[in-house]
Amino acid sequence: MSATKTNSFMQAGSRGKSRRGRTPSIDMEKIENAVREVGAQMEDISMKDVADFLGVNVTTLYRHVGGIDGLRRIRASLSRSDLxxxxxxxxxxxxxxxxxxxxxxxxxxxxxxxxxxxxxxxxxxxxxxxxxxxxxxxxxxxxxxx
Structure with a gap:
């Protein structure tokens, strides 16, 4: 393998875009908190807005809640507990x-x-x-x- 190929490989790996091997530290409590905060600022919530608030990519959030319906269930459950x-x-x-x-x-x-x-x-x-x-x-x- 030439030095050029090694360097380009190292550069690609050092950019930090890939999250392979390291899962961001989020859990349901953090997700509920994010849903509460994001939901207070807007009428509808999105996977992207909640993921951005948590500092993770959308795919990571999908792994925890299964999609927008999961976020809406969390939001409704939080609202229900306020009644x-x-x-x-x-x-x-x-x-x-x-x-x-x-x-x-x-x-x-x-x-x-x-x-x-x-x-x-x-x-x-x-x-x-x-x-x-x-x-x-x-x-x-x-x-x-x-």
Missing amino acids: PALPATKGHTWQSWLKVLADYYRSALLQHPDLLDFVQAALDPDFLNLEQEASILVQYGFEPRA
Whole structure:
């Protein structure tokens, strides 16, 4: 191998563009933090914006979250954790409680529009509220169904 080839090889390897062998130090906590920060500055988030915030390339972020849907799930989960507890049932009929619940969700969606992706899918990001709501309706006399 000539000195020229060796030099060009060394130069290419020393540019730092390849991340082979060394994985940047990111984890879910750092990704959640980045999603929170980037999301506070813009209505929608992108893989590139979050990767830039973390100082990694987009491919690295894909390995951790699986794509933009994964980022949106993280954002919705963070938004969900900001919401207050479900409205209390005390003093309500099932009809009046459902009205209060509808107001609760309307307010939540106005505050956190990123949750709309999951409402349209008819899935609560963590299913906990859905189970609690069904349980409350059973307490009001609705029949439980599998």
